[in-house]
Amino acid sequence: MSMPALKIALRFLKSGRAQTVLIVVGIAIALSVQVFVGALIGSLQSSLIDRTVGHSPQVTVLSARDNNVTIEGWSDMVTRIQQVGGVRAVAVSASSNAFVEKGGKVAPALVRGFDLTQADKIYGILDAIYSGTPPPAADGCLIGKELSQDLNVGVADNLTIATAFGTRTNLTISGLFDLGVASLNQGWILTRLDTAQGIFQFQDRVTAIEVGVTDVFKADAVAADITLALSNPAVKVQNWKDQNRELLSGLQAQSISSNMIQAFILVSVVITIASVLSITVLQKSRQIGILKAMGIKDRAASLIFLYEGVLLGLGGAVLGILLGAGLATAFSTFTKGAGGGSLVQISLDTMFLLQSFVIALISSAVASVLPARRSSKLSPIDVIRGS
Numbered sequence: 001m002s003m004p005a006l007k008i009a010l011r012f013l014k015s016g017r018a019q020t021v022l023i024v025v026g027i028a029i030a031l032s033v034q035v036f037v038g039a040l041i042g043s044l045q046s047s048l049i050d051r052t053v054g055h056s057p058q059v060t061v062l063s064a065r066d067n068n069v070t071i072e073g074w075s076d077m078v079t080r081i082q083q084v085g086g087v088r089a090v091a092v093s094a095s096s097n098a099f100v101e102k103g104g105k106v107a108p109a110l111v112r113g114f115d116l117t118q119a120d121k122i123y124g125i126l127d128a129i130y131s132g133t134p135p136p137a138a139d140g141c142l143i144g145k146e147l148s149q150d151l152n153v154g155v156a157d158n159l160t161i162a163t164a165f166g167t168r169t170n171l172t173i174s175g176l177f178d179l180g181v182a183s184l185n186q187g188w189i190l191t192r193l194d195t196a197q198g199i200f201q202f203q204d205r206v207t208a209i210e211v212g213v214t215d216v217f218k219a220d221a222v223a224a225d226i227t228l229a230l231s232n233p234a235v236k237v238q239n240w241k242d243q244n245r246e247l248l249s250g251l252q253a254q255s256i257s258s259n260m261i262q263a264f265i266l267v268s269v270v271i272t273i274a275s276v277l278s279i280t281v282l283q284k285s286r287q288i289g290i291l292k293a294m295g296i297k298d299r300a301a302s303l304i305f306l307y308e309g310v311l312l313g314l315g316g317a318v319l320g321i322l323l324g325a326g327l328a329t330a331f332s333t334f335t336k337g338a339g340g341g342s343l344v345q346i347s348l349d350t351m352f353l354l355q356s357f358v359i360a361l362i363s364s365a366v367a368s369v370l371p372a373r374r375s376s377k378l379s380p381i382d383v384i385r386g387s
Contacts, residue, residue, distance in 0.1 A: 031320025032319075032321075035321060045254060045255070048251070056122065058240045059213060060210050061210075063234065063236075064233065089122050090210070091118035095207050096200045099161070109187055129177050140191065141172070143173055146186035148173075157173050158171070270367040317356075320360065
């Protein structure tokens with residue numbers, strides 16, 4: 001009896017064409033808002049994470065000794081860290097504060113020595129170089145956009161690095177970088193690992209082992225595994241979640257608010273469909289009574305309204321996904337930031353769209369259960385008599 005029930009459901013929907021269109025459009029608008037809000041908040045979170053955490057180490061291994069900030073035997077530690085699950089990149093750095101001098105101008109700076117190939121996997125340094133090249137020799141360095149403007153220097157100019165213990169080292173600017181953060185552009189001087197070790201007399205020691213993880217929200221678990229793998233009281237392991245609790249709380253609150261908004265929208269869809277189908281049961285009660293008198297079973301009568309709910313949900317879901325994607329695309333295209341680029345680049349995740357579609361469809365089916373049960377309980381004799 002399922003095929004006749006489906007045909008009857010389609011006939012009911014066609015007979016009330018205006019009502020059907022209105023319901024489908026209502027579902028579509030509600031779902032499009034849900035898709036747009038979910039995609040917007042998800043993209044905002046991804047953008048915020050990328051800007052604050054994505055291009056920096058999520059786990060850092062530092063010296064635990066108060067009188068020595070350097071780490072010995074780091075090569076073996078790097079090997080152990082690379083074997084920990086969830087680790088995608090490992091880089092060592094030798095960093096310390098110094099003063100940079102040029103033409104009578106003096107500015108404080110953090111001189112950071114890297115193996116730039118490894119560090120690029122965490123910081124994206126090579127892509128951030130907009131003029132010049134990475135240091136080709138031990139006396140080369142990269143400086144940030146703001147620092148180059150403050151000192152009025154460019155590629156091929158020389159700088160003097162003065163340390164707190166009196167050493168002075170001349171470096172040649174091989175390139176300029178823009179990491180997108182003014183404080184880093186103004187405060188960092190990047191050079192080769194061996195160069196920084198020589199400037200600060202670290203010998204073969206480093207000041208940090210920096211780790212990028214595949215899932216930034218699991219950085220604390222990866223940090224715990226690294227601590228266990230190293231089992232070294234001379235070092236301590238930090239992660240971004242412990243260092244940025246306020247940011248993490250804000251992201252969690254944002255996710256909760258997004259889920260609540262989407263849940264309320266889905267509830268409104270369920271209530272709308274259930275209400276309309278309940279009214280339809282009353283409107284079509286005489287037809288249902290006649291059909292039952294002709295031999296249609298209670299189960300088939302229930303299926304009529306279950307099919308109606310699914311068909312309405314299907315039409316509304318398809319149209320809602322298209323409208324939501326259109327809203328997101330329009331928002332990304334026509335809202336401009338201060339720099340002229342998109343204010344928020346909304347990314348439409350296929351899995352999120354599919355999930356929204358399936359949830360809308362299931363919600364529609366659930367909404368039709370109550371009207372379907374009411375229709376199955378209709379007595380054909382009472383209906384025909386008008387009771």
